Amino acid sequence: MDIVSWFDINNTLVTIPLGGGYAMSWIEAVGTVFGLLCIWLASQEKTLNYPFGLINVSLFAVIFFQIQLYGLLLLQLFFFCANVYGWYAWTHPSDGGKPLKVRWLSRQWLLLTVGIAIAAVGLLSRYIDPVFAALATSTVEALNLLDANIAMPELAPDEFPLWDAMITVLSLIAQVLMTRKYVENWWLWVLVNIISVGVYAAQGVYAMAIEYTILLFIAGNGARSWMATAKLNGSRFALSPQVAD
Template sequence: MVEKNLSAAVIEAYQAMSWWELLAVVLALAYLLLAMKEHISCWYAAFISTSIYVFLFWDVNLLMESALQIYYLAMAVYGWWQWRHHQNSAQDLAIHRWSLKTHGLVWFALCGLTLGSGYWLQQSTQAALPYLDSFTTWGAVITTYMVARKVLENWLYWIIIDGASVYLYIDRELYLTAILFVLYVVLVVFGFFQWYAIYKQQPNTVK
């Protein structure tokens, strides 16, 4: 029964997807795999993928997610510039960690932003799942900045955000994107351990 349900879900995802969604998914996956290897070309894949998702999310009334893609476009340029500017230089941008205090402040701000924008969307727009949409959007805003600055814990943030996004995309019938984010949840775990191994090998690093 489980295998039958899984097969039905895969077939449903294939039938529901558009070629634009397929291209966006492939490029989004390429971004993650390249980011795991600290390869600067990950930002090219991110830029093109998010350009497509701007329209896909708007079309299914995920307004915050659509707006998030505009931010992603800017962050793709910023991330590329950061990684390129510090590449092979004395001021190389190294993988580093944030303090518990910083993480606490970040989550406090994330909860406040989620409640504020979620309430506004619920009262003023036709946005679907306004609070969940807001949480995944603001969480992704913060975590994408962490990737650009090579903060190690970004991978742990992504586990929570990507997991919440799976339900969001299933609800909006973006099944292929939902499957992508299930895969993301698995890959970000590997991404964390890969970056952590690099982090431990860096000089002057507190293990």
């Protein structure tokens, strides 16, 4: 098997007996393994999660390119940049000259984050079709500047606008919070994974539903572990009774 065919989504590694049979390609299988390892290492506060994450999002970008999900391809670019930044932030001192520690958001930032999330989910769920159409168009045009010669795909209306909007917005916020070692990122990942399991199961993509079920348990463990670490670091949840105004 040459290197080019390895990246082909039609190069099946194994057919999983779920539904009518799910043909998992080599690139999807490897990308999924690296994604699971990335989240597990992050839950253990290991900086090694970032190189695994970079490989994961790169492989998934190739997959989304092949199946013409250009909005998701562009999302992988954001995750790639966030992983690069997170790797830097976790290994370099902050402005105060101290390395980042696991901690909770302050009350002000928590309320601001919740407000942004609610507003962004509401707007995206209302305008998700034109937003992703614009993302797909801009991605295709950018790739065609590199002589990719891609035809603009016909995009069907989103079947789950609210849930897709929640997955997208909360994933972006969670990734940013993870790069700064805020405990709340794991709460968001738990919610994202619960929604994802439901959406993928409803669409009959059972292999993805199983993957996100595994990610759900890893995120739950990450939340438990980081909450304990934050407590040792002297940080408490912003809305806890112990926190003064």
